[in-house]
Amino acid sequence: MTFLIFIVTWMVLIFVGIPIAVSMIVVSVGYFLYTGIGINFAVQRIVDGLNSFPIIAIPLFILAASIFNSSSITRNLFGFATHLVGHVRGGLGHVNILASLFFSGMSGSAVADAGGLGKIEAEAMQKAGYPHDLAAALTAVSSILGPLVPPSIPMVVYGVVSGASIGGLFLGGIVPGLLCTLAMMIMLYIVAGRISLPVHPRSTWRQIRSSFIVSFPALLTPVVIIGGIFSGIFSPTEAAAVTVLYAIAIDLLVYRELTWRKLWDAVYETAIMSSTIALIIGGVSMMGVVMAREKAPEQIASLLMSVASTPTEFMFAVTLLLLILGCFIEVLALLLVLVPSFIPLATALGIDPVYLGVNIIFTLMIGTLTPPMGMILFVVSKSHGVEMHRLIRATMPWLIPLIIVQILMILYPPFILALPRLFMS
Amino acid sequence: MTPKRYSPEGVLSTLLLIVLSLVIFLQIAGRLGVFPGQVWTEELIRWLWVWMACLGFCEAERYQQHLRMDMIPTLWGAALRRVVYRLIDAMTGVLALYMAWLGCKGVLRTWNDESVTLGVSDAVLYAALPVGALLWAMRLFLRLAGKRQPEPWSSS
Numbered sequence: 001m002t003f004l005i006f007i008v009t010w011m012v013l014i015f016v017g018i019p020i021a022v023s024m025i026v027v028s029v030g031y032f033l034y035t036g037i038g039i040n041f042a043v044q045r046i047v048d049g050l051n052s053f054p055i056i057a058i059p060l061f062i063l064a065a066s067i068f069n070s071s072s073i074t075r076n077l078f079g080f081a082t083h084l085v086g087h088v089r090g091g092l093g094h095v096n097i098l099a100s101l102f103f104s105g106m107s108g109s110a111v112a113d114a115g116g117l118g119k120i121e122a123e124a125m126q127k128a129g130y131p132h133d134l135a136a137a138l139t140a141v142s143s144i145l146g147p148l149v150p151p152s153i154p155m156v157v158y159g160v161v162s163g164a165s166i167g168g169l170f171l172g173g174i175v176p177g178l179l180c181t182l183a184m185m186i187m188l189y190i191v192a193g194r195i196s197l198p199v200h201p202r203s204t205w206r207q208i209r210s211s212f213i214v215s216f217p218a219l220l221t222p223v224v225i226i227g228g229i230f231s232g233i234f235s236p237t238e239a240a241a242v243t244v245l246y247a248i249a250i251d252l253l254v255y256r257e258l259t260w261r262k263l264w265d266a267v268y269e270t271a272i273m274s275s276t277i278a279l280i281i282g283g284v285s286m287m288g289v290v291m292a293r294e295k296a297p298e299q300i301a302s303l304l305m306s307v308a309s310t311p312t313e314f315m316f317a318v319t320l321l322l323l324i325l326g327c328f329i330e331v332l333a334l335l336l337v338l339v340p341s342f343i344p345l346a347t348a349l350g351i352d353p354v355y356l357g358v359n360i361i362f363t364l365m366i367g368t369l370t371p372p373m374g375m376i377l378f379v380v381s382k383s384h385g386v387e388m389h390r391l392i393r394a395t396m397p398w399l400i401p402l403i404i405v406q407i408l409m410i411l412y413p414p415f416i417l418a419l420p421r422l423f424m425s
Numbered sequence: 426m427t428p429k430r431y432s433p434e435g436v437l438s439t440l441l442l443i444v445l446s447l448v449i450f451l452q453i454a455g456r457l458g459v460f461p462g463q464v465w466t467e468e469l470i471r472w473l474w475v476w477m478a479c480l481g482f483c484e485a486e487r488y489q490q491h492l493r494m495d496m497i498p499t500l501w502g503a504a505l506r507r508v509v510y511r512l513i514d515a516m517t518g519v520l521a522l523y524m525a526w527l528g529c530k531g532v533l534r535t536w537n538d539e540s541v542t543l544g545v546s547d548a549v550l551y552a553a554l555p556v557g558a559l560l561w562a563m564r565l566f567l568r569l570a571g572k573r574q575p576e577p578w579s580s581s
Contacts, residue, residue: 014493014494015494015497016497016498016509016513017493017494017495017497017498017506017509017510017513018493018513018516018517019491019492019493019513019517020491020492020493020494021491021492022491022513022517022520025520025524026516026520029520029523039527040527040530040531040534043524043527043528043531043554044528044531044551044554046524046554047475047479047531047550047551047553047554050474050475050478051471051472051475051550052471053467053470053471055474056445056449056470056471056474059442059445059474059477060446060449063442063446233453233457234453237449238449238452238453241446241449241450241453242453244446245450264439267439267442267443268431268435268436268439270442271435271438271439271441271442271477271481271484272435272438272481272484272485272488272490273485273490274442274477274478274481275438275477275478275479275480275481275482275484275485276481276485276490276491276492278474278478278479278481278482279478279482279485279491280492282478330492371496372494372496372497373494375492378494378495378496388496388499
């Protein structure tokens with residue numbers, strides 16, 4: 001009963017507009033004061049939760065994306081995508097999706113994609129006369145590629161809580177990211193057959209080649225990250241730091257737009273953004289104590305075991321549970337609070353933690369597109385200037401290809417596991 | 426008066442992120458044999474991150490960047506929303522003060538524990554929380570007192 005009151009209070013606090021991290025700390029402090037147990041140590045958990053080396057990859061990947069966003073790299077990627085697919089039926093919609101795929105190799109965050117590249121996409125699509133709602137919906141949906149294709153902030157967090165190889169997760173996300181891109185482009189192609197959408201004139205080989213050359217150093221980023229991790233030169237956190245160095249180097253040597261002021265602002269912005277994430281991690285660490293005391297992981301495990309006895313059933317049960325919870329709870333909070341209760345069960349059923357992790361992250365990313373807690377919807381609604389209810393309506397049909405990809409990933413694990421097994425064997 | 430773009434805690438948090446990144450490069454260079462590797466780098470990086478984050482809480486508050494779901498509050502009238510948000514600020518301020526107090530107790534408790542590789546007291550690490558919480562409360566109470574806040578951060 002105490003735990004139910006705890007969860008309901010937390011939800012109410014979130015809905016009245018209390019910052020997510022603060023709401024977690026408030027309910028946790030309330031719980032400890034009410035039950036009279038260990039508040040001193042629980043508060044210390046905020047620091048303990050942050051005191052982790054792999055988690056430091058988060059600010060560094062944010063910083064790399066921020067540096068890329070503050071120069072013309074993002075615009076060049078959009079230009080390259082335009083030359084490649086701008087002429088296909090669906091026009092700039094395909095460009096939007098493909099540019100997000102390119103950018104996802106440099107950023108680990110869907111919000112960085114929606115907020116950074118999303119602004120450029122909005123500007124170009126509005127200028128071309130693209131339907132406003134559809135443009136915003138495509139930006140929102142395609143931005144979920146950010147955490148699927150390496151690098152990925154949610155994958156770092158999952159790796160920390162589950163003990164799964166972060167490098168393996170990075171590799172495991174590549175094929176689902178490509179599948180997702182393909183599924184969205186097919187759906188757009190079909191939609192574009194029914195409504196007239198502006199297209200870009202077909203580019204010449206010379207234009208494609210020159211835009212590729214300009215974008216090439218930026219497109220190499222995931223190779224640098226994965227190559228570095230799998231050659232054993234650096235850990236994922238160090239790979240994130242090297243990505244920052246790489247972003248600065250190509251900006252200074254190739255694009256030559258980075259000024260001290262821009263760099264300082266990018267670091268300043270990163271410090272602010274990552275602190276907000278850090279406070280969520282700290283809040284979740286406190287909540288974790290409450291969950292453990294209330295035996296929540298055991299309750300969740302017995303719930304799952306009551307409906308699932310095979311690995312496939314388990315995966316579908318986890319996906320359904322996360323799809324529902326993802327409508328109400330933020331991604332990091334879900335990852336940190338719930339995932340630890342899935343791991344022992346998944347291990348007992350012989351489920352690969354990388355397979356489980358990529359599926360979980362994919363599901364949680366779909367959750368960022370569903371109301372009322374869809375984080376990406378909030379960002380895109382602001383960056384595209386589209387009212388929330390219109391954006392929700394325009395985005396919903398685009399969940400169909402994503403759910404189809406999710407089902408395929410669950411039913412056919414090699415989509416996720418082939419690359420990690422190839423490189424890690 | 427126009428609110429300042431940078432604040433002391435924001436600058437300090439940024440500098441810590443820069444130092445943290447440099448120490449990571451030092452760690453990589455040490456392992457690659459460019460020069461002798463140091464055992465203390467990883468612990469130092471973690472401590473710098475904790476301090477960076479705790480100082481950053483306050484700057485994120487100044488810019489009102491802490492993630493919140495404002496879907497329901499946007500349906501209310503402006504006056505009601507303002508009142509609710511002020512109540513939230515007041516409650517968060519009191520919570521931050523309470524956390525600062527509990528954090529101070531944590532510092533005293535860990536005073537005699539020594540870190541694994543840095544050779545200093547663990548209290549240095551745990552002090553980040555009360556310092557950050559105190560500054561966070563200060564930012565909240567300044568906002569409640571009517572001090573103007575900068576617009577949400579934009580690097581462009």
